Amino acid sequence: MTRREWCRRYLFFLAGLFINSFGVSFITKAALGTSPISSVPYTLSLGFAPTLGMFTLYMSIVLILVQMILLRRDFPRQYLLQIPVSFLFSWFIDMTMELLGFLTPDVYAAKVVCLLLGCGILGFGVFMEMAAGVVMLPGECFVNAISRTFHTDFGRTKVAFDTSITVAAAIIGLILYRELAGVREGTIVAAVLVGMIARRLNCTIGPRVNLLLTGKKYRSITN
Structure with a gap:
C-alpha cells in the first residue's frame, strides 16, 4: 500500500466514522430506540x-x-488502533448529539422518518468504514475475536452479539426504569436496515469507491 493510498483510506475511514456517529445520533433522536450496538450505552445514559x-x-x-x-x-x-478510534468515535457521538439538539420529533410519523433517515446515514457510514479496510470498531473486532477463538461463523456471531446486547439493554432498562427505555421498535428496524443498506451500497458504488481509494480497476471476486 502506497503512502497516498494509505492517506486516502484513513481519511475515508475518518469521514465514515463521523457519518456513522451522525447516524447513531439521528436514530437516537427519533426516540424509538437506538441501534443495537448503542443500546446499552444509550439506556445507561438515560439515568446517569x-x-x-x-x-x-x-x-x-x-x-x-x-x-x-x-x-x-x-x-x-x-x-490497538481501536483505542484512539474509540475515543474519537465517542467524541463524534457527543458532538453530533449536540448538533442535533434541535431535533425533537413529537409526532410518531416524524419519528419514523427520522429513524429511517438515521438508518440510511448509519448504513452509509458503515459502508465507508468497510470500504476503507483499515480499522474496525471494537464491536466488529470483538465479534471477530469470538469467531477466531471459538471457530464460529462471523455473520452468525455478529447476529448473536447484537441480539445479546439488545437483550442486555432491555434488562437494564427494566431494572433501572421499569420499562424498555432504550430498546424499542426502532432498535429492530435499525438492526435490519443498516446492514442491508451497507451491503447494497457495497454492491452498487463499492467498485467506484475502490477505484477512488486504490486507483486500480475493481475486479469482482466472482471473475
Whole structure:
C-alpha cells in the first residue's frame, strides 16, 4: 500500500466514522430506540450523568479488554488502533448529539422518518468504514475475536452479539426504569436496515469507491 493510498483510506475511514456517529445520533433522536450496538450505552445514559458518547467509550474499552484476554498473544497490533478510534468515535457521538439538539420529533410519523433517515446515514457510514479496510470498531473486532477463538461463523456471531446486547439493554432498562427505555421498535428496524443498506451500497458504488481509494480497476471476486 502506497503512502497516498494509505492517506486516502484513513481519511475515508475518518469521514465514515463521523457519518456513522451522525447516524447513531439521528436514530437516537427519533426516540424509538437506538441501534443495537448503542443500546446499552444509550439506556445507561438515560439515568446517569455520563453522556451517550462517554458510555460508548466505556463499553468500547471493555470490549477491547475482553479481546485481549481471548486472543492473548494472537491479539493483532493493528487492533490497538481501536483505542484512539474509540475515543474519537465517542467524541463524534457527543458532538453530533449536540448538533442535533434541535431535533425533537413529537409526532410518531416524524419519528419514523427520522429513524429511517438515521438508518440510511448509519448504513452509509458503515459502508465507508468497510470500504476503507483499515480499522474496525471494537464491536466488529470483538465479534471477530469470538469467531477466531471459538471457530464460529462471523455473520452468525455478529447476529448473536447484537441480539445479546439488545437483550442486555432491555434488562437494564427494566431494572433501572421499569420499562424498555432504550430498546424499542426502532432498535429492530435499525438492526435490519443498516446492514442491508451497507451491503447494497457495497454492491452498487463499492467498485467506484475502490477505484477512488486504490486507483486500480475493481475486479469482482466472482471473475
